[in-house]
Amino acid sequence: MAKDRGLSFYRRKKKISAAALREAFTWVFGIVAAVFIAVVLNFFLGTMISVVGVSMEPALYNGQTVFVDSFRYLISSPKRGDVVVFLPNGNKNAHYYVKRIVAVPGDRVQIQEGVLYVNGEESPWVTEKLLDPGIAANELTLENGRYFCLGDNPGNSEDSRSANIGPVEEEDIIGKAWFRAPCGESGMGFVK
DSSP states (O other): OOOOOOOOOOOOOOOOOHHHHHHHHHHHHHHHHHHHHHHHHHHHHEEEEEOOSSTTTTTSOTTOEEEEESSHHHHSOOOTTOEEEEOGGGOTTSOOEEEEEEEOTTOEEEEETTEEEETTEEOTTOOSOOSOOGGGGSOEEOOTTEEEEEOSSGGGOOSTTSTTTOSEEGGGEEEEEEEEOOBTTBOSEEOO
16 A cells, blocks of 8 residues: 655755855855955055045046055155155145156156146156146256156146145155046056
8 A cells, every 4th residue: 555645744954065064164264364354455555545526537536446555655666657645745634635746856847838847858647738837837856755746637636736735745645546446437447
């Protein structure tokens, strides 16, 4: 006689295999380790800031988050073309400025008829006509530890041309902007 199998409310216990448990643990450990390493590196080697204003468009946009490498300038000096983050005149109460270095210590800087000249040659870092030469209307030579910084959008930039900012002291430079989070038309990637 066939056994009647009808409904049964008995549940079989599901067993979690050791391989699945190991894989889940590996994923969780990997994520926790990655977050920990990112936090430690950011704490010791850099910081994150938000761009204020439109002075660096189209490279960086207002409100965009930028990662700053504070370690790089402990072992080397800033170079022409670097996008740096600094506090103007070391003012800890000011917001961080993000600008491009166009001239380094020892360089001669002058803006004539809207063109930036560094050491008598047209600078490749400024493609727009500079309507306001500011303090660079007359040639100036940068002293040791001083950098001339301009925004990539110089028509809307308060930068080294302004008398209240002037050439940036190396000790006021927080670091080099090296990576940007996505914002507006500017996607995530390295700062150029």
